[in-house]
Amino acid sequence: MKNSAWAVLAAVLWMAMPAGGDPGDERILLAKDAARGGDRGRLAQLAPPTGHVLDLYPEYWALSNMLARPNDVDYARIRDFLQRYPGSWPAEKLRADWLRFMGKRGDFGPFVAEFDKLEQPEQDLKCYYSQARLASGDPDVLAEVRPLWFSLVDTPEACVPVLQALVREAMVSPDEMWGRVRRLMEAKRVTGARAVASWLPADQQPGPADLDKAAANPSTWLDRMPINFSASRAGRELALMALARLARDDPQGAYARYLGINERLSAAERGYVLGQIGWQAATKLMPDANTWFRMAGDTPMSEDQAAWRVRAALRAGDWKAVKGAVEAMSAEQRSQPDWTYWLGRAQQALGNREAARKAFERIAGHPTFYAILADEELGRSFTLPRKARPISTEEFDQTRNAPGIQRAVALFRLDLRTEGTREWNWALRNRDDRFLLAAAQLAQQLGIYDRAINAADKTRNEHDYSLRYLAPYRERIEPNAKSRDLDTGWVYGLMRQESRFVTAARSGVGAQGLMQIMPATGKWVAGKLGMSGYNVGWLQDPDTNVMLGTTYMRMVLEGLDNHPVLASAAYNAGPGRAKRWKDAKPLEGAIYAESIPFNETRDYVKKVMANSIVYSALLDGRAPSLKARLGTIAASDGSLSGVGSAAPGAGLDTPSAGAGSGE
Structure with a gap:
């Protein structure tokens, strides 16, 4: 950009700045724009310090830009910056980018010298460090990195040589190699699975395209599978992975195919397939999921599988299976509040009251979904903690x-x-x-x-819960909530989760403003209110945003049994989905929330409902019962009609008004 154009931009940016700006602000903004455009010359002009509190940023952006040009990296300049700004976030980020640059080049001497100065290394940098240790002949590195074989799914490129070294040094067995292939296939990482399969012993390797075919069209693969498929390890594994892949789309169909070949599989292989079918059926809320999980027995399961095993048992009302599924989890997973609570509930249902009490006590006393429920099982309502003494x-x-x-x-x-x-x-x-x-x-x-x-x-x-659960814009929010007969605590609880009260918040899918309203949903609600001339810019106005958002909350509430759990799910994922997630029988509200198939929406609903209890305690001076507020979800009537099919952006397959950007 020519200097005259830069001057115009600086003037515009300076005029747009709020009162209280620093005279050097325009330099920072111009440097940021130059960094976005990769204008190294302009960055060099703007980098020299002027005494501004953000002086390090133009220089940081210039050095970051330099690292993007591999033939022109000056290590001395980077070291000088890191020495002048130790402990700063830009120094941490620059050091990480520099380490990544050196790792890719195999420049391990300076890499090792800098790595220990990084406070929060990401996984790829840890793997580059392991590569450096391997190159130096460190005898302990492989034993230390072996757990990566079992935990890494999204595998950074830097970690591949480390995993290959484990294979080369026989630190993983063929069974463990097949286990990794299975995990990668389950996670739809076919390219990674193909790479690991190529490291297997020659007599166990599948054909070059076999994994791709089994993943792309499992039904066809199973139809064309050789009659003697079970004679080889590769043949059996491909059959297992094809069945697991088919279960993603059609658990019942996968089970039917399984019955045709199960006699030619080992007990462990049968358990694996049934565990996969049960898992996929559970995520689809199919009633057979609990039965298939039971048939799988004690087959090893991933954390996600183990969680869905509990959820399937909860929806089936099978408390014995809930107890067994939680107890079969790893100690780390079992200790999470979710599963500690449900283990307590299972113990309670089975008459083991002391064991239930101990489980509830382990997680009680916090403002979170399961902690509040645990307190209530112990006969205690949520109370605000003692407020911290004032800040001096x-x-x-x-x-x-x-x-x-x-x-x-x-x-x-x-x-x-x-x-x-x-x-x-x-x-x-x-x-x-x-x-x-x-x-x-x-x-x-x-x-x-x-x-x-x-x-x-x-x-x-x-x-200080008045800070942790802020209630700004009360003069806007409370009248809107009351005029629509909405619980103010619930409205605040949802808004806290949606935007954290950032008026300009915008999610990755386009939801905007305090209540994170999708543009199409905003237009639909405005039309229902008789507001003409709708413009998406309305969503950035706090008053309009709150009015449209609370109106939509009232609409989905009325369309979904006046139940706040269903309405919260609908606000995030659409009313059609909220209806579809019901059961054929009445379902406890907490079980409905826990078994929501979308991770984001499940977490969202639990946080909104817990938030609503805390806000009620702050705004009204007392907390209602969370369990009572969760209530019972009525049985599905098989209908998906109503607001879910009418609201743009709020139907079966698209997000509703909110997108949960508050996190």
């Missing part, structure tokens, strides 16, 4: 003047939210409760509500 002026000033906090605040002022959020989160790492509470208070005062919640949410011993 000295504590507040110390936090406000922390370099990372100052940079974050400046970045938010310039509407560089991505960089501001990263700086903020980095500045809060390893901080004590007093710093976190002071940071939350500062963010609240500045109207950066999502970061206020983020900071207050991290406290461990001292808490």
Whole structure:
């Protein structure tokens, strides 16, 4: 861009800045624009410091841009930057990018010298470090990385040589190699599965295209499978993987195919197939899922499989199977609040009251979905914790003047939210409760509500729920909620999950504003209200956004049995789906929530409902029963008509008004 054009842009950006801006702000904004465009010359002009709180950013962007040009990387310049800005987020990010650059080149000498200075290495960098240790002849590295064989699914390219070294040194057996092929095929990582299959002993390797064919068209593969398929390990494994792939689309059909060949499979192989069929059936909420899981016996299962085994048993009302499924989980998974709660419920249903009490006690006392439910099973309602003592002026000033906090605040002022959020989160790492509470208070005062919640949410011993569960815009939200006969705590609970009260929030699928309304849904609701001239820009206006969002909440609530659990699911995933997830019999609300097939929506509904209890305690002075609010989900009537089929963006196959961008 020519200098005159840059001057025009600087003037426009400067005029658009809010009051209180720094005289050097325009340089930072121009440097950011140059970085986006890859204009190295302009970045070089803008990089020299001027005393601005964000001085390191133009230089950081220039060095990052340099790393993208592999033939022009100056290690000395990078080292100099890292030495001048130790402990900063840009230094951490630049060091990580530099390490990645060196790892790809196999430049392991300087890589090793820098790796230990990185605070939070990602998996690919850990694998490059393992490569460096392998190259140096470190005798311990393979034993240390062997667990990656079993845990990595999305495998960074840097990790492939490490996994190959495990095979080369016979640190994994052929059975373990086949196990990895299965896991990759289950996760739809056919290319990775093909690569691992090529490392198998020659007499066990499948044909070059066999895995692709079994994955692409499992029915055809099974139809054309040789009669003597079971004579070889590769033949049996391909049959298992084809059945597992078919189960994704048609569990009943996969089971029928399985019955045709099960006598030629070993007991372990039969258990594997039945476990796969049960898993896929459970995600489709099929009533046969629990039976198939029972038939699978004690076959090893992934964490996701194990979770769906519990969910299938819950929907079947089979408390003995719930208990067995939770107890079969790994100790780490079993200790999660979700499964601790359901184990307690199973123990309770089976008459083991003391075991149930112990399970509930392990997770009670927190403002989360299962902790609140556990408290209620113990006869206690949710109560707000004692409020932390006020932040002193000295504590507040110390936090406000922390370099990372100052940079974050400046970045938010310039509407560089991505960089501001990263700086903020980095500045809060390893901080004590007093710093976190002071940071939350500062963010609240500045109207950066999502970061206020983020900071207050991290406290461990001292808490301030008025910051953790902020209730801004009350003059807008409360009248809208009351006029539509909505529980204000539920509205706030949903909004906290949707946008964290960021008025300009925009999700990856296009949902906008405080209540994260999809443009098509906003248009539909506006039409129902008789509002003409709809423009998607309306969604950025807080008043209009709240009006449309609360109206939509009332509509889905009325269309879904006036049940807040169904309405919350509908807000995120669409009313049609919320209806489809019902059962043929009445279902406990908590079981419905736990068995929602979409991970995002399942997590969303649980958080919204738990949020609603905390907000009720804050706004009304007392908390209602979460279990009572979850209630019972009426049996499905087989109909998907109503609001779900009428609202654009809210039907069977598209997200509804909200997209859960608050996380």
